[in-house]
Amino acid sequence: MEIKGTVALVTGGAQGLGLAIAAHLADLGATVVVADRNAETLANLPAPLEGVQMDVTHPEQVKAVVADVVVRHGRLDILVNNAGVIFSEPFVNIMNPAGMMHDYARFRDSLTVNLDSVFIVSSAVVEHMVKRRTKGAIVNISSISAGGNEGQTAYSAAKAGVNALTVTWSKELGRWGIRCNAVAPGFIGTESTHRALSESALKHIQTNTPLRRLGEASEVAQAVAATIQNDFINGVVLDVNGGLKI
Ligand SMILES: NC(=O)c1ccc[n+]([C@@H]2O[C@H](COP(=O)([O-])OP(=O)(O)OC[C@H]3O[C@@H](n4cnc5c(N)ncnc54)[C@H](O)[C@@H]3O)[C@@H](O)[C@H]2O)c1
Numbered sequence: 437m438e439i440k441g442t443v444a445l446v447t448g449g450a451q452g453l454g455l456a457i458a459a460h461l462a463d464l465g466a467t468v469v470v471a472d473r474n475a476e477t478l479a480n481l482p483a484p485l486e487g488v489q490m491d492v493t494h495p496e497q498v499k500a501v502v503a504d505v506v507v508r509h510g511r512l513d514i515l516v517n518n519a520g521v522i523f524s525e526p527f528v529n530i531m532n533p534a535g536m537m538h539d540y541a542r543f544r545d546s547l548t549v550n551l552d553s554v555f556i557v558s559s560a561v562v563e564h565m566v567k568r569r570t571k572g573a574i575v576n577i578s579s580i581s582a583g584g585n586e587g588q589t590a591y592s593a594a595k596a597g598v599n600a601l602t603v604t605w606s607k608e609l610g611r612w613g614i615r616c617n618a619v620a621p622g623f624i625g626t627e628s629t630h631r632a633l634s635e636s637a638l639k640h641i642q643t644n645t646p647l648r649r650l651g652e653a654s655e656v657a658q659a660v661a662a663t664i665q666n667d668f669i670n671g672v673v674l675d676v677n678g679g680l681k682i
Contacts, residue, residue, distance in 0.1 A: 437513070437514075437571070437573055437664055437665060437667060438665075439461060439464040439465055439466050439514075439661060439664060439665060440464060440465030440466070441465060441466075442465075442466045442467070442513035442514055443466065443467045443469070443505070443509040443510075443511050443512050443513055443514070444458075444461050444466045444467070444468045444469070444512075444513065444514035444515070444516065445468075445469050445471060445502070445505060445512060445514070445515050445516070445557075445561065446458040446461070446468060446469070446470050446471070446516040446518055447471050447472070447490070447492050447515075447516065447517055447518050447519035447553070447557055448471075448472055448492070448518045448519025448520060449468075449470035449471070449472055449485070449516075449518060450470055450472035450474050450477035450478045450480075450481060450487065451472075451474070451477050451627070452626045452627065452628055452653065453518060453577065453621065453624060453626060453653050453656050453657075454470070454472070454516070454518040454519065454577075455470075455481075455653075456653035456654055456656065456657040457516055457518060457577075457656065457657045457660050458470050458485050458516075459482065459485065459657070460654065460657035460658065460660070460661055461514070461516075461657075461660075461661065461664075462484055462485055464661060466513075466514065467484075467486070467509055468484075468485050468486065469485075469486045469487075469488055469505050469509075470485050470486065470487050470488070471487075471488050471489075471490040471492070471501060471519075471557075472487065472489070472490070472519065473489065473490065473491045473492070473519075475489055488501055488504075488505070492517075492519045492549070492553035492556060492557050493548050493549055493552060493553050493556065494556075495556050495559075495560075498556050498557050498560050499560045502557070502560040502561055502564065503560075503564075506564050506568075511568065511570060512561060512564055512565065512570065512572070513570055513571075513572050513573065514572060514573050514574075514575075514664055515557065515558060515561045515572070515573075515574045515575070516574075516575045516577065516660060517553070517554045517557055517558060517574065517575070517576045517577060517598075518577040519549070519553055519557075520549060520550045520553070520577065520594075521546070521549050521550065522579075522591060522628055522629075522632045523542070523545075523546045523550075523588065523590055523591045524587050524588050524591065524632060525538050525539065525542060525587070525588075525589065525590065526538065526586075526587050526589070527589045538589055538590070542590065543589065543590040545590075546590035546591055546594055547590060547593065547594050547597075550590075550591060550594035550595065550598070551593075551594040551595075551597040551598060551601075554576055554598050554601055555601065558574055558576075558601070558605070561574070562574075562605075562609065562614065565612065565614055566612050566614070569612070569613075570614075571612075571613035571614065572613075572614045572615075573614070573615050573616075573617075573663070573664045574605065574609075574614065574615070574616040574617070575616075575617055575618065575619060575660050575663055575664060576598050576599075576601065576602050576616070576617075576618040576619075577598075577618070577619055577620075577621070577656075577660075578595045578598045578599050578602070578618040578619065578620040578621075578673055579591070579595040579620055579621060580620055580621065580622040580623070580675070580677050580680065580682055581595050581682070582595035582596045582598065582599050582620060582673075583596075583681075583682055584596070584682075585682050586682075595620075598618060599618055599620070599673050601616075602616050602617060602618040602671065602673060603671050603673075606670045606671030606672075607671065610670060615663075615667070615669065615670040616670065616671065617663040617669055617670065617671065617672045617673070617674065618672070618673040618674065619656060619659045619660050619663065619673075619674050619676055620673050620674065620675050620676065620677070621651060621656045621676050621677065622645070622651055622675070622676065622677025622678055622680045623638070623641045623642075623645070623650050623651065623677070623680070624650060624651040624652065624653055624655075624656060625650035625651065625652065625653075626653060629650065638650070641680070644680060645677070645678040645679065645680040646678060646679035646680070647678035647679060648678075649678065650678075651676060651677065651678060655676055656676050659674050659676045662674075
């Protein structure tokens with residue numbers, strides 16, 4: 437798909453990887469709407485990105501925002517499901533006096549924001565694509581943790597679910613000319629990574645990465661664009677991780 441002239445919706449695009457993806461798609465000539473729950477970061481979006489406040493876990497809000505984008509821009513060709521929250525908690529923590537097992541409410545919360553959200557937003561967008569015969573592209577932002585990352589029970593399960601949705605939808609939606617792929621970043625040098633991991637953990641990761649460094653947000657954005665541009669890539673989970681295996 438030629439990105440120039442398309443309309444794209446990027447969730448969680450007010451900062452981090454989502455912002456890099458949104459800016460790259462805009463550089464390639466797309467009209468980009470960034471949907472994020474954070475009003476403060478949305479207010480500082482660089483031009484020409486258009487911001488809209490939306491919580492990806494609220495189906496009715498999502499439906500209304502997607503319908504509004506379609507009315508205002510006349511179409512919606514690209515969806516990037518990027519919104520998510522990196523979350524770490526071990527399944528068993530014998531040092532926790534309050535209870536040694538992973539908290540179930542936090543497990544559910546992580547599944548809701550990282551997995552249910554992809555279902556909710558895609559469902560609203562695909563309905564418009566199918567009704568309007570739009571040959572669209574969906575890119576889900578997964579993670580290296582989908583393979584099962586120690587200390588990330590909920591997040592790993594959510595991202596493995598995202599990969600399964602990707603492959604399933606690539607099969608179901610192909611008949612309408614809608615492609616669905618995922619990009620699975622490894623450890624990228626974003627603020628969220630530095631927040632989630634200690635300096636020693638980051639050093640360990642870099643030592644174990646064949647390329648001996650963290651990834652750049654722009655490298656994830658380029659991978660997203662590549663899956664959109666190549667019309668025969670469908671049902672792929674594209675690793676962007678410097679060759680790291682976990
Ligand atoms: N940074 C990494 O190294 C890395 C690695 C692998 C995967 N990922 C994935 O990439 C995506 C982006 O991560 P990031 O590192 O840029 O995170 P980030 O925390 O910097 O940005 C996430 C954005 O999503 C928004 N968001 C969160 N919950 C939302 C909700 N319910 N509704 C709407 N917006 C919401 C936040 O406001 C924020 O703007 C996530 O899906 C994450 O799991 C990141």
